[in-house]
Amino acid sequence: MSTLTAPPSEARGARALAKRLSLHLDTLPTAAAVTIFIGMIVYGEAAYGRIVQFNTLSNLLINNAHLIILAVGLTFVILTGGIDLSVGAVIAFSSVAGVMLMNAGWDPWLAMGLMVLIGTAFGAASGVLIQYFHVQPFIATLAMMFLGRGLASILSTVPERLADDSPVRELGTQIKLYDGPKVNDVAITPGVIIAAVVVAAAFFVLHRTRTGRTVYAIGGSEQSAALMGLPVPATKMWVYIISGTLAGLAAVVYTARLGSAQNITGIGWELDAIAATVIGGTLLTGGAGFVLGSVVGALVLGLMNVLITRDGGIPPEATTIITGGILLVFVLLQRAVLARRRE
């Protein structure tokens, strides 16, 4: 299972997962996601071959690092019962702004820092709208989505290429960890390492800090959490700031891999990230879910694309239909779990 983060936290995560499985019904959707992921690998290997090999799995991680980072951010937001629709547009604005600044002569590292901070600023703005102006999360982040997309289009409507010698590209360079026969190598990029660190940090925050537990409590009952004396307003601000910041970080990772940025980058990615989170077992109403589940959810979506490409017979246009189908199955599964819990 190279799919789950860095080795030490993977073992801990897996153990914790197994322990929780025996106690909670909540884990059923996540377990189902893991099962489907494994099932897809087995099916892919049997039907098309060359799935269970180093380079395929490495590429799966490399190509989906940005989606994993986004899904982690969305997990925080959805756990509180909120939603963040702005992350795709934030990526567009952040990456176009970053690349243009670098091309204008800014220090690349400074520009990357700014790219992350642009995400933070968008998240903070959503948080303020939601927390202090009592705007629905859907509407507040929708407004931020249009704002981000619009700002990106004002900056440029053509692809902005990164200079070939830009140090940013190093974040997208593959590092061979194990040199296998032919091209069958175990390879990662700094982007994958960033995603792994993000996942590990998110796991720690959600399960080992009071802020993280407050996130779950808010999702269970915001009113109760407030009456328990938990810092509800601050925590709700934090989840949107985290989601925005991670969108900024995902912009850096994606731009580094692709080497260019465009104002139409990331259209619909917020929905991919939400789908990954939901497939990974996070309840859309909040209060239940796991960040590792969201990682699996992102990989399920990524693997699906690989399988469709390999099949060759399925038109690429059908991808979204299949995504929708999988999503529907998981949502129905969650309803069933909720109904069981109510009994």
Place this chain on the structure above:
Amino acid sequence: MPESLPIVEMVGISIAFPGVKALDEVGLRLFPGEVHTLMGENGAGKSTLIKALTGVYKIDEGEIRIAGEPRRLGGTADAQNAGVSTVYQEVNLCPNLTIGENVMLGHEVRGAAGINWRATHRAARETLAKLGLGHLNPKHSLSALPLALQQLVAISRSMVARCKVLILDEPTSSLDANEVEQLFTVIRGLRDQGVAILFVSHFLDQVYAISDRLTVLRNGRFEGEYRTSELDRADLISKMIGKDIAALKSLDAKASRRVRTDDAPLYAAKGLSRKGAIEELDIELHRGEVVGLAGLLGSGRTELARLVYGADRPDTGEVTLGGEKTEITTPAKALARRIAFSSENRRDEGIVRDLSVRENLILAVQARRGWARPLPRREQDAIVAKYIAALGVRPADPERPIRLLSGGNQQKVLLGRWLATEPDVLILDEPTRGIDVGAKAEIQEYVSDLADEGLSVLFISSEIEEVVRQSDRIIVLKDHRKIAELEGGRDVSAESIVTIIAEDGLGDPSADTAVREEATA
């Protein structure tokens, strides 16, 4: 009373809301190691006073001193830091988390690697054990626990916060007798540890069983502070409602006053049942009659009412209405056949919080007309004026949002909502739960008057005394089946019904059938 210094002193507290003075120079003192009950009708200002002490409302005038020091409380967290914890009527815990987490939220034991779950669960287990809940596994989900235990878990939580003052806001309203006793054992234990406890309840028996001291509020004003031993019940009620209790007594005298005039029932159901809700039973409702449903919590009272109303679809059963066979499978059909149902869940299924009294009142009439034909404003005003006057809704302001009314007055508006549809059959599920003695008496009296006018009422209450007082005929339910049907009269009392419930299924079939025979006779 100089025996010890009060831990909490609230002096001259005033709070005004737009248009109303909710509290007018009210005082309250809480002493360590004492249970203090706050008494008053709904709308007397109890909740407002509690919210002032828990930092939810800002006080306009006055001072709160905790352990001798003046404090400004800016929110729940502030109050908890000052040692004041609250357990509310509706359990305010997170159902998605484990028992242990709910107890420890915000107070988790932390180590170098963040929260130390082993130590946290151990601390939760110890806290629970102190309240006699050692058998609960802190790692299990909270939502699996019955409400009563959840309430005790909520109290454990305040122990973790090392509270010196514990406020229990109507903790017993949804508990049965055993659970109340368990709760009281815990309360007494805490009292003996020196915690000052503020208790709010509408049940006089409970108030007298547990409290050492009483503070009475009326209309936002301070009526007085008394030792429980020095104030008898009649005096207490008089102080709460500001008039003597003859009104209440007259209601008792009126019992069994109605004689059934018609032989054919208005509503009759044969073999009504729904899987998991109620086993096959017959039920008849006559004009001008109040039929009570008695039974313990979970005996199927509400389930039966929902079947009659069509809120749930019956699996079997033949319904006749006014002699004609009919099918009532949805609330819309019930309404069209002039059957109305007032839910027990006033907050979620009854009032629409942000709408005005007028809008809430006309809702059912409007629903029956259909949205395409809005009720003319003049007719609305006429209906609203009629029921506000008839039911004594206070304040008599039709444009006030209903959430600003007290529970008793909200209930009157709901009653008015259904009466405005001019029903033949009115189902009242717990119409008097959580409302004060004065409003309760008014509602009971009004229900009796309605029956006198020919309405057929199905009356549900968890207080068996109330069912006995109100009903002409009583259907006793247990474990989702009908175990007896009694004509109201002198020999029917709360005790005799409790005996029937207790003896049912005790392996004495003869006693059981005797009751049934008596019932059908």
